[in-house]
Amino acid sequence: MTEKLLKIEDLRTYFSTEEGVVRAVDGISFDLEPGERRGVVGESGSGKSVTAMSIMRLIEPPAGEIVTGTIEFKGENLLELGEDEMQAIRGGKIAMIFQDPMTALNPVYTIGDQLVETIMLHQHVSKKDARGIAIKALEDVQIPNAPARLEDYPHQFSGGMRQRVMIAMGLSCNPDLLIADEPTTALDVTTQAQIMDLMLKLAEDRGTAVLLITHDLGVVAGFCDTIQVMYAGGIVEEGSVEDIFHNPQHPYTWGLLGSMTRLDGKHRARLHSIAGAPPSVIDLPVGCRFRPRCEFAIDICGRVLPAIRPIGEGDQSVACHRAEELDLKTLDVDVDHTKEVAS
Amino acid sequence: MLAYITRRLVYGLVTLLALSVIVFTLLQASGGGPLDRLKLNPRMQPFIQQLTEQWGLDQPVWKQYTTWLKNYVSVQEFAVHNAIPIIAIVGAAVATFLIVKFVRSQWTGTYLLGIWSVALYLALRNVTIRFNWGISFQGAGDVWDLVFSRTGATFRLGFTALAIALIIGIPLGIYQAIRQYSFFDQLGTIGAFLAFSTPIFIIGVGLQIVMALYLERWTGVKLFYVAGMNSPGYPDMSIVGKIADTAQHLTLPAISIALISLAGYARFQRASMLEVLHSDYLRTAKAKGLPRRKVVIKHALRNAMIPIVTLVSLDVAFMIGGAIITESIFGWPGVGRLYITAIGTVDYPVVMAIVMVIGIGIVVMNLVADILYGVMDPRVRYD
Numbered sequence: 001m002t003e004k005l006l007k008i009e010d011l012r013t014y015f016s017t018e019e020g021v022v023r024a025v026d027g028i029s030f031d032l033e034p035g036e037r038r039g040v041v042g043e044s045g046s047g048k049s050v051t052a053m054s055i056m057r058l059i060e061p062p063a064g065e066i067v068t069g070t071i072e073f074k075g076e077n078l079l080e081l082g083e084d085e086m087q088a089i090r091g092g093k094i095a096m097i098f099q100d101p102m103t104a105l106n107p108v109y110t111i112g113d114q115l116v117e118t119i120m121l122h123q124h125v126s127k128k129d130a131r132g133i134a135i136k137a138l139e140d141v142q143i144p145n146a147p148a149r150l151e152d153y154p155h156q157f158s159g160g161m162r163q164r165v166m167i168a169m170g171l172s173c174n175p176d177l178l179i180a181d182e183p184t185t186a187l188d189v190t191t192q193a194q195i196m197d198l199m200l201k202l203a204e205d206r207g208t209a210v211l212l213i214t215h216d217l218g219v220v221a222g223f224c225d226t227i228q229v230m231y232a233g234g235i236v237e238e239g240s241v242e243d244i245f246h247n248p249q250h251p252y253t254w255g256l257l258g259s260m261t262r263l264d265g266k267h268r269a270r271l272h273s274i275a276g277a278p279p280s281v282i283d284l285p286v287g288c289r290f291r292p293r294c295e296f297a298i299d300i301c302g303r304v305l306p307a308i309r310p311i312g313e314g315d316q317s318v319a320c321h322r323a324e325e326l327d328l329k330t331l332d333v334d335v336d337h338t339k340e341v342a343s
Numbered sequence: 344m345l346a347y348i349t350r351r352l353v354y355g356l357v358t359l360l361a362l363s364v365i366v367f368t369l370l371q372a373s374g375g376g377p378l379d380r381l382k383l384n385p386r387m388q389p390f391i392q393q394l395t396e397q398w399g400l401d402q403p404v405w406k407q408y409t410t411w412l413k414n415y416v417s418v419q420e421f422a423v424h425n426a427i428p429i430i431a432i433v434g435a436a437v438a439t440f441l442i443v444k445f446v447r448s449q450w451t452g453t454y455l456l457g458i459w460s461v462a463l464y465l466a467l468r469n470v471t472i473r474f475n476w477g478i479s480f481q482g483a484g485d486v487w488d489l490v491f492s493r494t495g496a497t498f499r500l501g502f503t504a505l506a507i508a509l510i511i512g513i514p515l516g517i518y519q520a521i522r523q524y525s526f527f528d529q530l531g532t533i534g535a536f537l538a539f540s541t542p543i544f545i546i547g548v549g550l551q552i553v554m555a556l557y558l559e560r561w562t563g564v565k566l567f568y569v570a571g572m573n574s575p576g577y578p579d580m581s582i583v584g585k586i587a588d589t590a591q592h593l594t595l596p597a598i599s600i601a602l603i604s605l606a607g608y609a610r611f612q613r614a615s616m617l618e619v620l621h622s623d624y625l626r627t628a629k630a631k632g633l634p635r636r637k638v639v640i641k642h643a644l645r646n647a648m649i650p651i652v653t654l655v656s657l658d659v660a661f662m663i664g665g666a667i668i669t670e671s672i673f674g675w676p677g678v679g680r681l682y683i684t685a686i687g688t689v690d691y692p693v694v695m696a697i698v699m700v701i702g703i704g705i706v707v708m709n710l711v712a713d714i715l716y717g718v719m720d721p722r723v724r725y726d
Contacts, residue, residue: 058629100623104623104624107646118632
């Protein structure tokens with residue numbers, strides 16, 4: 001087996017607020033192979049973005065703090081690096097693109113300024129060469145008339161174009177890992193599909209590993225190799241896209257799949273919905289965190305927090321006491337979502 | 344851009360006209376004719392005659408107003424000393440035309456502002472111009488001379504105060520935002536609150552008592568003066584002595600004016616900086632791997648300065664009118680003190696002249712603020 005690109009172990013990131021300690025990420029572990037594209041799926045507040053911000057070490061003390069855990073990137077624990085070393089990794093080896101392209105670019109500098117700045121920061125090239133790289137980067141993300149558009153300001157671009165600029169900026173220094181935090185959520189559906197196709201093509205061509213954070217399972221299906229499903233600060237299930245979509249083992253994953261709209265003509269009477277709301281991450285329930293909303297909960301679920309453990313023959317893991325006895329795929333929510341388009 | 348500026352100037356003219364009508368009416372309504380005090384002095388009879396004729400005081404109010412307006416805008420004396428003004432104005436006009444026609448840049452506004460400032464400065468240096476603002480009702484002489492003999496003092500005080508407020512207030516606000524909720528931030532907040540809510544006459548008198556009176560008593564050295572712009576012996580002093588004497592007189596009134604502006608700038612800058620610090624694009628800048636210093640200086644500061652431009656520009660406009668209360672407390676021979684005296688004696692040529700000068704200042708500075716705004720924020724376009 002090749003060396004892992006990213007290896008996270010028992011990561012806990014807490015925020016202190018006036019109401020109490022928010023356990024935004026509470027003991028998650030996962031690996032990423034070089035070139036792997038992994039989807040991080042979950043509802044708002046499940047800890048997806050905090051995971052990403054923790055990897056980038058952009059959690060701002062004193063409010064937020066990485067309490068324990070290791071984040072090993074190419075064999076190096078990021079949490080032990082000094083700020084200078086971390087700056088070389090940010091934007092250089094690990095790049096990040098954000099949800100809202102309308103506000104993620106600085107309005108008072110031209111696109112060229114912002115691209116060239118990033119390139120010169122991580123690659124030791126002259127301003128002229130950096131400009132050349134910037135033009136190439138814009139052409140790679142299919143922005144027409146790239147040399148002229150370098151002189152434009154962010155407000156002169158549409159939302160989709162701005163997200164392309166963000167992607168160009170992220171990939172301009174050939175990072176090993178690209179973290180995309182809901183990159184298409186703020187865009188309309190046709191633009192979403194274009195951006196995802198573009199990202200897929202670029203990531204495949206360069207062998208860039210991608211951590212795609214989203215709440216949209218349809219986006220994951222077409223883009224990722226593996227999925228991890230997060231709930232209330234923990235990973236409840238992970239595995240390959242095929243396993244998760246065809247053979248969900250956790251009732252929460254099963255519920256999420258059931259709540260997707262379908263475009264292949266197999267109409268269900270109505271969309272499935274998961275009753276209730278996610279628990280407050282300040283005051284987590286004892287035992288399984290999904291128990292209050294779980295249709296299959298039994299006595300033990302209210303007492304013991306299930307650990308994540310391998311299940312089946314593949315790489316699938318699940319954090320559910322009843323995973324073996326429940327045969328979720330035979331239940332109403334049916335299979336083959338893998339070819340679905342973003343909904 | 345040019346169309347926008349022209350439009351704004353026309354609006355400004357309308358505003359000024361409305362301002363003059365309102366202030367003129369209010370002065371008429373204030374009771375007590377302007378000449379009542381003069382009438383007590385029998386020797387003033389011919390002077391009263393002259394004033395009545397000049398201002399049409401025996402006419403109805405609207406007629407008095409039109410007489411005033413006609414006088415106010417008519418040129419009494421105009422002489423061009425050499426060719427420089429013509430060259431400057433024509434040059435600026437040609438440059439404006441060329442820039443608007445051929446340069447498409449966000450800096451257009453700055454270029455125009457700079458070119459016209461220099462051109463107008465050169466032109467005014469080389470012409471003599473006087474408007475017919477009439478003579479003061481209180482026998483203080485020609486109003487034009489009266490007002491412009493005071494502007495030097497007012498500008499000296501105003502610009503010093505503004506400089507203090509900017510140099511301390513802006514960095515203070517930025518620092519407070521970066522170290523939000525630190526001890527220093529809390530201290531700054533309390534200080535700003537106190538400075539902002541203490542009336543200027545308490546600050547002024549307080550400074551006089553503590554910094555001038557008590558300090559001299561304790562140290563035995565006269566560090567600051569409580570009144571006046573220079574000592575009587577000023578003309579005979581050495582250059583160092585002159586500078587020291589000026590500073591000793593200037594410090595206390597400048598501080599008492601600066602404190603309120605300073606507190607305002609610090610609060611405003613802190614709020615605007617905090618907003619920027621929490622913005623998405625700042626997170627992007629950090630995620631790019633920029634060092635923290637560069638994130639703050641390059642990406643945060645420029646955005647956070649944009650709203651301050653308007654605030655400072657308007658302060659400059661108000662400064663032109665002088666600090667009425669501070670000038671009175673510190674016996675500063677500026678426009679503000681002239682203004683308050685003129686109001687007390689219903690000396691309406693003087694009052695109107697000063698009100699209109701302030702009005703023109705505000706209109707012009709508003710326009711300047713808008714142009715600067717467009718320069719700093721590329722999203723703002725004036726078409």
